[in-house]
Amino acid sequence: MSLNTMPSTINRTFSIAPMLDWTDRHYRYFARLMSAQALLYTEMVTTGAIIHGKGDYLAYNDEEHPLALQLGGSNAVDLATCAKLAAERGYDEINLNVGCPSDRVQNGRFGACLMAEPELVAQCVEAMRAVVDIPVTVKTRIGIDEQDSYEFLTQFIDTVSAAGCDTFIIHARKAWLQGLSPKENREIPELDYPRVYQLKRDYPHLNLSLNGGVKTLTQCAEHLAHVDGVMVGREAYQNPYMLAQVDQRLCGEDKPVLSRDAVLEKMIPYIEKHLQDGGRLNHITRHITGLYQGEVGSRAWRRYVSENAHKPGAGIEVLHQARASMDLK
Structure with a gap:
């Protein structure tokens, strides 16, 4: 830093x-x-x-x-x-x-x-x-x-x-x-x-x-x-x-509100770098499982991430698959 x-x-x-x-x-x-x-x-x-x-x-x-x-x-x-x-x-x-x-x-x-x-x-x-x-x-x-x-x-x-x-x-x-x-x-x-x-x-x-x-x-x-x-x-x-x-x-800014999917996409490069540096996926995913709170399929998202992000070698595909699982609900 x-x-x-x-x-x-x-x-x-x-x-x-x-x-x-x-x-x-x-x-x-x-x-x-x-x-x-x-x-x-x-x-x-x-x-x-x-x-x-x-x-x-x-x-x-x-x-x-x-x-x-x-x-x-x-x-x-x-x-x-x-x-x-x-x-x-x-x-x-x-x-x-x-x-x-x-x-x-x-x-x-x-x-x-x-x-x-x-x-x-x-x-x-x-x-x-x-x-x-x-x-x-x-x-x-x-x-x-x-x-x-x-x-x-x-x-x-x-x-x-x-x-x-x-x-x-x-x-x-x-x-x-x-x-x-x-x-x-x-x-x-x-x-x-x-x-x-x-x-x-x-x-x-x-x-x-x-x-x-x-x-x-x-x-x-x-x-x-x-x-x-x-x-x-x-x-x-x-x-x-x-x-x-x-x-x-609260702060009076005039700018578009990011969608949940846009937030996830912006998070991907950070996660990829963490993985390249030897970090594990669940070091980060444990903090983002609430992103889709209240949305249809949010339970499927949380379940897929929690069941797969801790596995050895888990990568970005876990997040993409977790997001796709929401659309099946």
Whole structure:
């Protein structure tokens, strides 16, 4: 990957949430084919993985811009080291995870538990901002455990914004750090959109995006009447074709909407290169099985891809045959 010497202008109207094992570089390339404006986020990468890991945890495709790196960590020195490396690699934004509730993340002293330590989060933000020129942002919850008052949330925002963070992505439900799994924490307790709206009214100078439970572009538009941006997670992954109208419906662009078949055709050269480089077909197809969600024959498409893409030597013909199987329905 070459260095990106021309930083992108970030449009925060619509973004796709960082999702572990889902929003890897293959999915992000696929998403970018459908929306030029959506801000894409990496999976959360820990500072330990970047500093001590053997792989290249900062690799991406140039076509993915605008692209934000989400970091997990709470050591200001390590975060600054990783932020600097990411900026040198051309990332457009550094985002600090203050929202993940898993036990593993808590044991590493990062994620949602950091909401209880706003001064530490402020130090981390300050350390990263000191070494990069790109935005440093924070993704957080509206509260944790019994610390779920509006005052608790505003104290966190006050402390962290004073360190120079002017952009927050707010997951509109609190996190239970004990007793609930990460999956349950995506659905329990109930979402509280009005609290995020109130935050924007009280902090008009900050850029605030809302996250949690958003499933349609119509819902995005409704939220955008109250906040600066909307971040969509699982729906953008499981029903990815929703991205094909983001630029037109939310960002005011006047351009044709790509058909699902056109998206697939645009994906073929990328897949072919991946195969030529020694990759397996299912590394990519697992991310695109939702392309025909809701269409007649979509079940046949998904079944054919899932049953054949993992086989040794599987190539592009699997996708063509899977698409042809839809027309038999």
